[in-house]
Amino acid sequence: MSAVASPLPEGMRLPSLEKAAVWIVLAILLLLAGLTSDAFFKFNYLANLVRQAAPVGITAVGVTFVMLLRGVDLSVGAIVSMSAVVCALVMDGKAENLWLGIAAASACGAAIGLANGLIIAHGKVSAFIVTLGMSIVVYGLVQMGTGGTARGIVSPGFREAMNSRILGNTLPVLVVCLLAAVAVGIFLQSRTRFGRGVYLVGANPDAARLAGLPVARITVVAYIVSGLFAGLGGLALLARTGVSGTNPGAGMEFDVLAAVVLGGTTFAGGRGSVGGTFAGVMVLFIALNLANVAGLPFAAQLTIKGLIIIAASAAHSWIGSRGSGRSQE
Amino acid sequence: MRPQAIGAPVLQRLPRIYWALAALVLIGIASVPQFRTVSNLANVLDQSATLAILALGQAFVIAGGMIDLSVGQLVGLITVVACMLFQAFPDMSLLVVAGCLALAAMIGLINGELINRLRMSPLILTFGMLSVLQGLIFMFTDRSIGQVAPSIAFLANGRLLGIPVSLFLVALVAFAAWYGLQRSIFGWHLLAMGNSADSARKAGLNLYGLIRIAYLVSGLCAGLAALLVAGRLGTGFPNAGNGLELDAIVAVVLGGTPLKGGRVSVVGILGAVLFLGVLNNLLNLLQVPAFTQIVVKGLIVIAAILADRPGRLAQPA
Numbered sequence: 209m210s211a212v213a214s215p216l217p218e219g220m221r222l223p224s225l226e227k228a229a230v231w232i233v234l235a236i237l238l239l240l241a242g243l244t245s246d247a248f249f250k251f252n253y254l255a256n257l258v259r260q261a262a263p264v265g266i267t268a269v270g271v272t273f274v275m276l277l278r279g280v281d282l283s284v285g286a287i288v289s290m291s292a293v294v295c296a297l298v299m300d301g302k303a304e305n306l307w308l309g310i311a312a313a314s315a316c317g318a319a320i321g322l323a324n325g326l327i328i329a330h331g332k333v334s335a336f337i338v339t340l341g342m343s344i345v346v347y348g349l350v351q352m353g354t355g356g357t358a359r360g361i362v363s364p365g366f367r368e369a370m371n372s373r374i375l376g377n378t379l380p381v382l383v384v385c386l387l388a389a390v391a392v393g394i395f396l397q398s399r400t401r402f403g404r405g406v407y408l409v410g411a412n413p414d415a416a417r418l419a420g421l422p423v424a425r426i427t428v429v430a431y432i433v434s435g436l437f438a439g440l441g442g443l444a445l446l447a448r449t450g451v452s453g454t455n456p457g458a459g460m461e462f463d464v465l466a467a468v469v470l471g472g473t474t475f476a477g478g479r480g481s482v483g484g485t486f487a488g489v490m491v492l493f494i495a496l497n498l499a500n501v502a503g504l505p506f507a508a509q510l511t512i513k514g515l516i517i518i519a520a521s522a523a524h525s526w527i528g529s530r531g532s533g534r535s536q537e
Numbered sequence: 538m539r540p541q542a543i544g545a546p547v548l549q550r551l552p553r554i555y556w557a558l559a560a561l562v563l564i565g566i567a568s569v570p571q572f573r574t575v576s577n578l579a580n581v582l583d584q585s586a587t588l589a590i591l592a593l594g595q596a597f598v599i600a601g602g603m604i605d606l607s608v609g610q611l612v613g614l615i616t617v618v619a620c621m622l623f624q625a626f627p628d629m630s631l632l633v634v635a636g637c638l639a640l641a642a643m644i645g646l647i648n649g650e651l652i653n654r655l656r657m658s659p660l661i662l663t664f665g666m667l668s669v670l671q672g673l674i675f676m677f678t679d680r681s682i683g684q685v686a687p688s689i690a691f692l693a694n695g696r697l698l699g700i701p702v703s704l705f706l707v708a709l710v711a712f713a714a715w716y717g718l719q720r721s722i723f724g725w726h727l728l729a730m731g732n733s734a735d736s737a738r739k740a741g742l743n744l745y746g747l748i749r750i751a752y753l754v755s756g757l758c759a760g761l762a763a764l765l766v767a768g769r770l771g772t773g774f775p776n777a778g779n780g781l782e783l784d785a786i787v788a789v790v791l792g793g794t795p796l797k798g799g800r801v802s803v804v805g806i807l808g809a810v811l812f813l814g815v816l817n818n819l820l821n822l823l824q825v826p827a828f829t830q831i832v833v834k835g836l837i838v839i840a841a842i843l844a845d846r847p848g849r850l851a852q853p854a
Binding site for chain 1: 664
């Protein structure tokens, strides 16, 4: 899709270094990790790592779309919390409420996304502040709903099913869920008119509007997608923990944003991909896992996360300035 | 350029937030008896001092079309460091104060320098810095440590002739910010950069220098705010600054400074800080549950940004 930005037609482009960058980083990191502990080369350990990454990964797929659009969604952490809490409350420990709970959580996520999208598309205001404000509102609503204590019980079988392994007890179900989310994201991004529209609007909103694209509609849909995937991410988190705390998704928007930026989707929009985001999620989790294995305290992990965000973003703007001269945001 | 009645210009130039503030104060006077007391008023002013200084610092970066998300955690870091040092060197509190302010200004300068050298979006850089600083705080401590010097406690809580001492500090900072942003050549250049960085560069302005100084001021103000926070808490609480960056940005935007930069109003920011302080005070006095207060504040953030929309009710700069 980045043929939009490239002066050459699709077939004549060289494989871009920028797109491969995150995969190269992932390979190097994995190699380094393997050298420090050979557990990283074992399928079980890797599968477990991916399983841990599922909530952040699923959420990041949705956020990729708003970032491609030059937007940002800081409300996803709060939506993850809300989804987990709503799902547990609706399920109420009864098996027959299983699908109702899942549907309710997804609907809540999509509804918050819709609100974000409508305000941003029609108010023409900073997505950053709107979604930050929304995250506060949603956080407050979640606290009001729970009364400040962990409430709600998941349906019997939900947690067990999501944490089991298929294919002869090898592949965790949560890994399958994450891969499915990535596959859906890649399909949306490269096989639908919506996906094409997201890239075009992100690359140049004015040109997209002049070309007659429904910019407002694409924006709203992108935020709905982001909210919906955050809702699904909340379900994945609930499946892993089995209980809904009062704010299980607190701060998750930071991880998600770091992963998306690492994956090559810049704040300038129009560039990046869901596949890159997946690689970014894995880089982040392997790095944090390494910090853990190395025995670094939680504080050091926070610092590393921050440095990774800065370094990745700097690298991308450096690569960008070599190429077509990205406009400074 | 419609004809105007005499006196109208003053009312028109008064930032819009003052109408909201007046309405809020009237509601408070009408509905809550405790609201009217002098001690409550002094309390509101005391509580607002931190935010006022932080918001005035943030105004420098926002006026230039940038943003600083790291100030909240910077407040936390300086609070912790200051209290540790006050306890370790009780006789040298003046030196500790100077050192802490220098440290805060230096971290701000690092922000500006990195933005210049890495050519990064200020949003993402200061966002990363937020995480870095948070990590640094927790490397020092994961619980409240140290204690505060009596002079700092007096600065934060004391009264001089019945007036909160912190009010004098805020007035000083506000005057400096007003002069720096709205009366000096530096402010003129900063606003030009906020209006259009491209045009400012073509006009020969030194953007790197402007960015550096704007972030230095933001860091310095965070340091001052941190001393007030330390004085109020009496100890170095590692989470003291959580979320303060958002409050500061909201106050700046509510005060009539658009996030794009290019326009600024120190008087408006002070009004917005008072508005938020009075709102907080009223919600507490009316015994609104804490969780409902969170929702109300979030809605105000969204309302503020919608009110800030370009092209609506445009004011003269």
